[in-house]
Amino acid sequence: MNLKPSLLIIGLTAGLLALPTIANTAFEKPSDAVEYRQSAFSMIGTQIGDMGAMLKGKVPFNAKRFAMRANNAAALSKMPWEAFIPGTEIGTANTSALSEIWSDNENFMKKATVFQKYADELATVAATGDQKKIGKAFGNWAKGCKDCHKSFKD
């Protein structure tokens, strides 16, 4: 093909993407940001559910599957935060995000950072297959969910 790469890209993606129109974000409209972070948290919930089921013995513990879950969890735990853009708090959007996320953003981002750190630690420990260490790391990470929800989720 003699098409320039840029033309090729325009052609390929024209049907796929909505261009971001909220400045400095990847989102076209506030509801897109809400959907993005809710998608991330929902997918995080799936990782928690399956890892929790394995640790409780509800399903057999499988080190490879657990490590895959922990890797997913670590990657997903980095994603929702960019979507907490102004104008997407409870009352103005279909969300449980309390306005304290913005009025006390420093504390929110501190908790978000701890949550990401614990997720990374869980992924590291999961790779070893050591169930005792895994249980502890999983507990820390799950506690990170609750700790943030307590202050910032309705």
Place this chain on the structure above:
Amino acid sequence: MNLKPSLLIIGLTAGLLALPTIANTAFEKPSDAVEYRQSAFSMIGTQIGDMGAMLKGKVPFNAKRFAMRANNAAALSKMPWEAFIPGTEIGTANTSALSEIWSDNENFMKKATVFQKYADELATVAATGDQKKIGKAFGNWAKGCKDCHKSFKD
């Protein structure tokens, strides 16, 4: 605390998770699987949108931001496939997933594997910051979306 780790985990996660009840999956019911894969694809769409906007010059190219998007894309590209469980095709679920996903699963998974490979390559190339190579790798990956949709998405 003197609680056993297992008890601690049960306590911490009791309010957070729905236990998987569809055997060998992380999902409680078919609609959870559909939601999971749609969340992943929607989040992939956000990465495509922002990367496409940078490559087209609609927003300034930022190598660090692009690399973050490509890393997200590589991680997310690995996630939807486990959620294509039987009984979640168009007609039985709120989905665009054609029944060919199951009747021609070998071909579907081949395309899914190529898609993941291109996403990994995009992440590798994005780390170099070389816009020419990035444009090509992005084009390959985006083409992977379309190529699979053509056969398997309504």
